[in-house]
Amino acid sequence: EAGVVQSPRYKIIEKKQPVAFWCNPISGHNTLYWYLQNLGQGPELLIRYENEEAVDDSQLPKDRFSAERLKGVDSTLKIQPAELGDSAVYLCASSSGTGAGEQYFGPGTRLTVT
Amino acid sequence: KQEVTQIPAALSVPEGENLVLNCSFTDSAIYNLQWFRQDPGKGLTSLLLIQSSQREQTSGRLNASLDKSSGRSTLYIAASQPGDSATYLCAVPPISGGYNKLIFGAGTRLAVHP
Numbered sequence: 001e002a003g004v005v006q007s008p009r010y011k012i013i014e015k016k017q018p019v020a021f022w023c024n025p026i027s028g029h030n031t032l033y034w035y036l037q038n039l040g041q042g043p044e045l046l047i048r049y050e051n052e053e054a055v056d057d058s059q060l061p062k063d064r065f066s067a068e069r070l071k072g073v074d075s076t077l078k079i080q081p082a083e084l085g086d087s088a089v090y091l092c093a094s095s096s097g098t099g100a101g102e103q104y105f106g107p108g109t110r111l112t113v114t
Numbered sequence: 115k116q117e118v119t120q121i122p123a124a125l126s127v128p129e130g131e132n133l134v135l136n137c138s139f140t141d142s143a144i145y146n147l148q149w150f151r152q153d154p155g156k157g158l159t160s161l162l163l164i165q166s167s168q169r170e171q172t173s174g175r176l177n178a179s180l181d182k183s184s185g186r187s188t189l190y191i192a193a194s195q196p197g198d199s200a201t202y203l204c205a206v207p208p209i210s211g212g213y214n215k216l217i218f219g220a221g222t223r224l225a226v227h228p
Contacts, residue, residue, distance in 0.1 A: 004157070031214060042118070042203050042218025043158070056215065091157055095214060102148070103216065105157035 002026070004106035006092050012112045018080035021109045025073070025094030032069060033103065034077050035091040043091055049075065082113045116141045116208040120219035127194055127226055135189040135222045137204035142182050144206045149178050149189050152201045152221070161202075162189070194226045 005024040013019050025032050030051050035043035046065070048056040051072035060067065064083070069075040079086055089110050093103040117140045127133055137147070146165045150158040162171045162178040164187070170179040177190040187204060201223045205216040 033214075041220050042205070043216075044218070045215060048214065056212075093158075102160055102163055103214065104160070105150075107155075107157045110155070 004092055004094055004104055006106040006109055008109055009107060010110050012114065013082055015084055015113050016081040019082050019111060020076055020078045021090050023075045023092030023106060026104055029094035029096050031095045032075050033093040034067060037089040037091055084113050087111055087113045116206065116217045118204060118206060118217050118219035120204060120222050122222060124223040129194060129196060129226055129228050131194050132192050133194055135202050137187040137219055139185045139206050141208050142185050143209040145209060146207065147180050147187050148205045150203045152203060196226050196228055198226050199224055
C-alpha cells in the first residue's frame with residue numbers, strides 16, 4: 001500500500017512570492033490533514049478535510065493561506081504571499097475514519113523563504 | 115486548552131541502555147495517546163496508540179504506558195540501538211476537539227551512540 005505522497009519535498013522561494021504544496025493521501029482515506037511544523041516543535045494542525053469539506057480550518061491564517069481538496073482526494077495548500085516566518089515543514093496526513101483515528105503522515109515539504 | 119510537554123528535550127545514551135521518555139498533558143479528557151517517531155527530514159511514523167481505557171501497549175522493544183488521571187505517559191525503549199536515534203513525539207486528541215485533532219508535544223530528540 002502506497003503511503004501519503006507529498007511534493008515538492010523542498011522549496012526555496014523569495015518572500016512575497018506564492019508557493020503551493022500538493023498531497024495525495026492513502027487510497028480510501030476520507031480524512032486529510034495539513035500540519036505546520038516549526039523547527040524543534042511538534043506539528044500543529046492547519047486544516048482538516050472530511051472528503052472535500054474543510055471541517056476544521058480554525059488554525060489556518062486565511063489572509064495568506066488557502067487550501068482545496070477537489071473531488072475529495074488530492075489536496076493543495078497555497079501561500080500567497082509568503083513571508084519569512086512561513087519557513088517550516090508542511091506535513092500532510094490522512095486517516096480512514098476508523099481504527100481509532102490513526103493518522104498516517106507524508107514526508108513533508110520543507111519550505112525556506114528568503 | 116490542552117498542552118503536551120515532553121521531557122527531556124534531548125537525550126544521548128550508549129547503545130544497549132534501557133531508557134524512558136516522558137510525556138505529560140494538562141487535560142485528562144482524551145480519546146487516546148499516540149507515540150510517533152520522526153527521522154530527520156522525514157514525516158512521522160506511528161509507533162504505539164493507547165486507548166484511554168488502556169494502561170499500556172507493547173510493540174517489540176517499545177512499551178508505552180498511560181496514566182490518564184495524572185496526565186502522564188512514558189515510552190520505554192529496551193536495549194537501545196543506534197537505529198533508534200530519532201525524535202519521539204507524543205500526541206493526544208482531546209475529547210473537546212474530536213478524536214482526530216491531535217495536539218503534539220515538542221518531542222524528545224534521542225541519540226544512541228555505539
